Amino acid sequence: xxxxxxxxxxxxxxxxxxxxxxxxxxxxxxxxxxxxxxxxxxxxxxxxxxxxxxxxxxxxxxxxxxxxxxxxxxxxxxxxxxxxxxxxxxxxxxxxxxxxxxxxxxxxxxxxxxxxxxxxxxxxxxxxxx
Amino acid sequence: xxxxxxxxxxxxxxxxxxxxxxxxxxxxxxxxxxxxxxxxxxxxxxxxxxxxxxxxxxxxxxxxxxxxxxxxxxxxxxxxxxxxxxxxxxxxxxxxxxxxxxxxxxxxxxxxxxxxxxxxxxxxxxxxxxxxxxxxxxxxxxxxxxxxxxxxxxxxxxxxxxxxxxxxxxxxxxxxxxxxxxxxxxxxxxxxxxxxxxxxxxxxxxxxxxxxxxxxxxxxxxxxxxxxxxxxxxxxxxxxxxxxxxxxxxxxxxxxxxxxxxxxxxxxxxxxxxxxxxxxxxxxxxxxxxxxxxxxxxxxxxxxxxxxxxxxxxxxxxxxxxxxxxxxxxxxxxxxxxxxxxxxxxxxxxxxxxxxxxxxxxxxxxxxxxxxxxxxxxxxxxxxxxxxxxxxxxxxxxxxxxxxxxxxxxxxxxxxxxxxxxxxxxxxxxxxxxxxxxxxxxxxxxxxx
Numbered sequence: 001x002x003x004x005x006x007x008x009x010x011x012x013x014x015x016x017x018x019x020x021x022x023x024x025x026x027x028x029x030x031x032x033x034x035x036x037x038x039x040x041x042x043x044x045x046x047x048x049x050x051x052x053x054x055x056x057x058x059x060x061x062x063x064x065x066x067x068x069x070x071x072x073x074x075x076x077x078x079x080x081x082x083x084x085x086x087x088x089x090x091x092x093x094x095x096x097x098x099x100x101x102x103x104x105x106x107x108x109x110x111x112x113x114x115x116x117x118x119x120x121x122x123x124x125x126x127x128x129x130x
Numbered sequence: 131x132x133x134x135x136x137x138x139x140x141x142x143x144x145x146x147x148x149x150x151x152x153x154x155x156x157x158x159x160x161x162x163x164x165x166x167x168x169x170x171x172x173x174x175x176x177x178x179x180x181x182x183x184x185x186x187x188x189x190x191x192x193x194x195x196x197x198x199x200x201x202x203x204x205x206x207x208x209x210x211x212x213x214x215x216x217x218x219x220x221x222x223x224x225x226x227x228x229x230x231x232x233x234x235x236x237x238x239x240x241x242x243x244x245x246x247x248x249x250x251x252x253x254x255x256x257x258x259x260x261x262x263x264x265x266x267x268x269x270x271x272x273x274x275x276x277x278x279x280x281x282x283x284x285x286x287x288x289x290x291x292x293x294x295x296x297x298x299x300x301x302x303x304x305x306x307x308x309x310x311x312x313x314x315x316x317x318x319x320x321x322x323x324x325x326x327x328x329x330x331x332x333x334x335x336x337x338x339x340x341x342x343x344x345x346x347x348x349x350x351x352x353x354x355x356x357x358x359x360x361x362x363x364x365x366x367x368x369x370x371x372x373x374x375x376x377x378x379x380x381x382x383x384x385x386x387x388x389x390x391x392x393x394x395x396x397x398x399x400x401x402x403x404x405x406x407x408x409x410x411x412x413x414x415x416x417x418x419x420x421x422x423x424x425x426x427x428x429x430x431x432x433x434x435x436x437x438x439x440x441x442x443x444x445x446x447x448x449x450x451x452x453x454x455x456x457x458x459x460x461x462x463x464x465x466x467x468x469x470x471x472x473x474x475x476x477x478x479x480x481x482x483x484x485x486x487x488x489x490x491x492x493x494x495x496x497x498x499x500x501x502x503x504x505x506x507x508x509x510x511x512x513x514x515x516x517x518x519x520x521x522x523x524x525x526x527x528x529x530x531x532x533x534x535x536x537x538x539x540x541x542x543x544x545x546x547x548x549x550x551x552x553x554x555x556x557x558x559x560x561x562x563x564x565x566x567x568x569x570x571x572x573x574x575x576x577x578x579x
Contacts, residue, residue: 042463047411049466057412066416067357067379071310071329126183127161128150128571129208 151570161569169233172557178228182212209298248311253302320371327364381418421477435480492551
């Protein structure tokens with residue numbers, strides 16, 4: 001297996017993968033070690049690849065972001081204060097008509113009940129029982 | 131049970147038996163099967179899906195005329211177990227996906243099972259009704275009240291046969307005991323209690339009491355910044371009602387004895403395989419995270435599944451497993467892309483056969499693997515629609531790692547990582563297995579000679 005030299009990622013390719021800043025222990029390998037290990041271990045080669053794509057991976061301090069992210073699965077943010085303030089502000093202006101295409105609610109837009117997708121229970125029977 | 135049945139000798143051939151679920155490509159996410167479980171006799175097979183529904187299949191009585199066809203599983207009951215909820219206080223969406231189903235041993239004519247989503251465990255009673263009372267005095271046959279003035283004689287209502295009706299009713303709802311997501315439930319051998327485990331805590335429940343539970347394990351650190359590991363699976367010992375194990379995201383297993391103290395934060399046994407520090411990489415901890423832990427039927431061993439291997443541990447030896455089986459080691463050279471597409475976090479389950487001689491677990495490309503602990507032989511099989519003719523023998527599959535690929539082999543780069551087999555089940559005493567492939571359920575049996 002030929003040793004792969006990691007290509008320097010261009011500015012566009014350097015994605016700030018905030019979701020992937022997970023680690024438990026900081027791993028610092030010297031360049032020389034990396035070259036050696038690539039030849040001997042596929043896992044280390046894969047690690048070198050990953051570090052090449054995401055150079056900031058594993059450098060964020062403080063606890064395990066990976067684990068904390070896992071514990072927060074399903075979290076949606078809804079601030080009733082913001083919502084009510086926005087509603088009050090809207091009262092003075094005409095409410096904009098809902099656009100026919102429902103785009104994702106992001107940014108400064110305060111979500112209204114109409115914007116959020118409805119979570120309904122499955123009314124359809126399982127296809128396994130069909 | 132025939133001696134030797136259950137061993138994966140070279141004479142064991144697996145055949146397709148049944149396929150449940152639709153063919154259409156536009157299957158919804160709700161149809162994805164999230165758990166499969168046989169009951170203690172193997173008569174019933176339950177599945178849970180992402181849409182919160184449970185489907186129970188029952189094995190038909192074997193008829194003397196069809197010796198070559200063993201009992202097939204037909205739909206017995208289906209119900210909506212959990213529904214989506216929203217916790218307004220914490221801004222948390224609570225998925226209705228059924229994480230686990232566990233059967234209770236049968237004690238009367240009805241069947242009982244526990245089903246759980248991320249937050250709430252429910253006890254369901256599934257019972258049959260094949261008779262109904264007829265001949266009421268105060269009601270007519272449609273149930274309308276009769277005018278008492280018109281009743282001149284009295285009669286005794288009699289039970290008459292009716293078409294079999296199977297009804298499922300929720301008998302207990304065990305709610306509000308878990309801050310984090312429930313990953314496991316396990317019925318105790320005392321049949322009075324069960325445990326539910328989330329990422330950081332394990333609670334002990336009595337089946338009769340829904341408004342209280344005992345916390346028996348709590349690994350939440352005082353400062354969440356110091357969090358280093360979470361609980362990934364937990365199970366009670368099959369015979370000793372005081373013993374249970376739980377696995378962690380760091381690849382360790384702790385065995386606890388409830389007689390030692392009320393809060394089992396201090397383990398009785400600690401199972402960990404020493405790691406070669408020179409082999410350590412960024413991926414080491416992630417791939418060592420245990421996704422499933424199962425006691426053997428004998429209670430002498432535990433089996434754990436991490437991303438690339440299945441390990442068997444002897445309860446009497448804590449410092450290393452007694453057996454390690456490679457499930458798909460060829461993925462080691464793909465870890466970077468598997469990390470990027472999140473597949474590295476897939477949670478595969480593992481199961482024992484009835485005699486603890488063979489273990490089975492799933493992989494990608496709808497492959498699943500069986501390992502015979504005695505002969506050390508292993509086989510890779512595939513759950514695919516192409517091999518779905520009745521009693522078609524499954525051909526062993528092989529993944530080619532490098533160099534020349536033979537005609538029947540598939541190369542690592544051609545594997546479909548969206549087709550993952552996370553959930554499988556093995557009949558408690560026979561060679562019948564249920565394999566969940568996304569939204570389809572495959573049932574395979576060994577060839578009857």
